[in-house]
Amino acid sequence: MSNLRQEFIEFSVKAGVIRFGDFVTKAGRNSPYFFNAGLFNDGANLGKLAAFYADTLINSGVEFDMLFGPAYKGITLASATAVALAARGRNVPFAYNRKEAKDHGEGGTIVGAELKGKVVIIDDVISAGTSVRESVEMIRAAGATPCAVLIALDRMERSGKDDALSAHSAVQEVSNTYNMPVVSIGNLNDLFDYLSAAGADAQLTQYKQAVAAYRDRYGAV
Template identity: 55%
Template sequence: MNNLNKQSHAFLRFAIDAGVLRFGNFTLKSGRQSPYFFNAGLFHTGAQIAQLGRYYAATLVSSTLNYDMLFGPAYKGIPLAVATAIALAEQHGYDVPYAFNRKETKDHGEGGQMIGAPLSRRVLIIDDVMTAGTAVREAVNLIEAAGAKPAGVIIALDRGERGYRHSSAVNEVQTQFGIPVVSIAHIRDLIQLLREPSAAHFADAATRAALLDYYRTHGVDSLAD
């Protein structure tokens, strides 16, 4: 197992232990019945968000993304951008500016929609998951309106599912905007993790079979057994 696989598996174990990645029967916005659900909003302690930021930062450092600042779309992207910026500075020596937006433009005080560093040069978007790509599209519009350039997107988990156009939201964003999308982990990493004997307590055989069947049905690419 290479270092990237080890990092993905460590992150998934962390998410399961925190109750952020859960197994069961969940109805998604798409109407699909999923055997698992990931909600980064359930990382809600200081230690958890600090560790999450370290996973994002480590993924960025090991990637080929070129960026000058971070942008976290409101609301879930806000703590992600802050935690990642801190981890990049403390763990890797990269002091990167960050910004995030308000859902509603403030008309008093300093006013405006943006908080943090001015959007400029190459801006990396940080989010948790990408279902329809709506938050990313809104972020790209904000970045370009400021005269900056979207440099890419990093998410925690890539579900790797086909959308209504038979392509995943990740692929659609990459194609539409010509920017790379990287993730800390992919659903294939989860399937691989659950095959390990040490992960048997995470999910029983029925859950593992349901997850495999779900990806074979909805996955954007084939899955080797």
């Protein structure tokens, strides 16, 4: 695990954004951990999160011209990442969408810079891929090119029902469907490595076995 990925997982755990226990996911699965980017809800934590996004994007080598944040969480994430990129000498425009079209003023569903060139979609996680599909459609409709998706955490889970699991994760399916990379700051393997290295911290190591079992059952190769 790279230092950046390790720092992100540790930061998320200490901020209470990655929590351990018994949670039910959108897919109806009982998960021993839960990630909620909405809990990065103060200025300091949001600024640090944006720095992780910016550094990960720069390190990825993806060529891009602007950022797009799908409503709702993506709005904050894209705007904060744009600020962090500017602080690193890369000033790029960003845009986001409204859930409902505005019928006065400038109207429309897109707010911010004009969608053009190569666009990176910024979100927190990919579950069913609905947000990415809608974003790709809006970007292409504007004549721009979606070039990558940047997320905080890749859960690396096979999609589908328990009795008919897909061979691929939601992230892999998005990447294959739209022929573009999905870049994550951290993933399930990084989280497991963090728990494995927790050492004497019994509060964390007690969850290692549960996370390992969950990864064995649902993890995508």
